[in-house]
Amino acid sequence: MTSDALRPRRRPRRGVSVIGVLGELLITAGLLVVLFLGWQVWWNDIVVGGQQATAAQELTEQWGPIESAPTPDPSADPQDYGDPVVSAVAAEHSGFATIYVPRFGADWQRVVGEGVDMSEVLNDTTLGVGHYEGTQMPGEVGNFAVAAHRQTHGGSFNQINQLAVGDPIYVATADGFYTYRYRSTEYVLPTGVGVLDPVPQVENAQAGDRIITLTACNPLFSTAERIVAYGVMESWQPRSAGPPAEIAHFFSGAA
Amino acid sequence: MYGALWRVLPGPWWVRVLILLLLAAAVLYALVTWVFPWVDTIVNVQEATVEE
Numbered sequence: 001m002t003s004d005a006l007r008p009r010r011r012p013r014r015g016v017s018v019i020g021v022l023g024e025l026l027i028t029a030g031l032l033v034v035l036f037l038g039w040q041v042w043w044n045d046i047v048v049g050g051q052q053a054t055a056a057q058e059l060t061e062q063w064g065p066i067e068s069a070p071t072p073d074p075s076a077d078p079q080d081y082g083d084p085v086v087s088a089v090a091a092e093h094s095g096f097a098t099i100y101v102p103r104f105g106a107d108w109q110r111v112v113g114e115g116v117d118m119s120e121v122l123n124d125t126t127l128g129v130g131h132y133e134g135t136q137m138p139g140e141v142g143n144f145a146v147a148a149h150r151q152t153h154g155g156s157f158n159q160i161n162q163l164a165v166g167d168p169i170y171v172a173t174a175d176g177f178y179t180y181r182y183r184s185t186e187y188v189l190p191t192g193v194g195v196l197d198p199v200p201q202v203e204n205a206q207a208g209d210r211i212i213t214l215t216a217c218n219p220l221f222s223t224a225e226r227i228v229a230y231g232v233m234e235s236w237q238p239r240s241a242g243p244p245a246e247i248a249h250f251f252s253g254a255a
Numbered sequence: 256m257y258g259a260l261w262r263v264l265p266g267p268w269w270v271r272v273l274i275l276l277l278l279a280a281a282v283l284y285a286l287v288t289w290v291f292p293w294v295d296t297i298v299n300v301q302e303a304t305v306e307e
Binding site: 020021024025032035036039040043044116118119122130132147148149150152157188190191192193195196215216217223226228 | 256257283286287291294295296302303304305306307
């Protein structure tokens, strides 16, 4: 109350001027831009990444429980289950597989959706990783090519440059588990679609291997190039055989 | 502008600081919830795919 009584005494202040207000507005605008960038490349990645991981967990639960126990001994030779079952191509923009890369974090999991549409798949809070339409399916001879953001919208492939030779890349579908091993990285221009060929970068070649190709943008904070990580399929096991030991913890709830 | 806001607020300094903090939290919440996601759809600079 007393402060109100004092107020009429106030003399015109130097600070209240057009220039002053303009300056404060500009400082505010600058602060908003910094806040937005922080939100875009940091906070929102954490939030959306969590949502995408939850979605992956929910998708595997939709596939139903796994009857048998997880593979008992990780050091044992992988059993041979014959040629992998290849799932039918999924409906556009629908999630049909989950992907696990322990190098990206022990709890890292994402849904793979059909197509690489930016708003429908890569930016989606329930998908995040997109399967290039027309490329092969998990376990199929040829190239299972997927794309994801390296930053923003969950930043799924943020650590794609950290992959080391031999790192496992697991893909799960309603049919089974496909274990790929990371082999090499390549950097291409955004137009380098050769990386999607059944034999990457070799046009019209007869495919013999089962390749997985991950693409994301490079370098960080830029879209000038694409970073491309290749893996080769090592083994396959049907869903009834249970998940590989290293990703069994994702399926403990369903076991 | 901010000076005027400070003078308009009632109470002693610590009440004003409290009100300003609450205001800032509300503004931040609105930004993160509505404004930033909307801006993000406009300035979609991130690309991750290869295409012709």
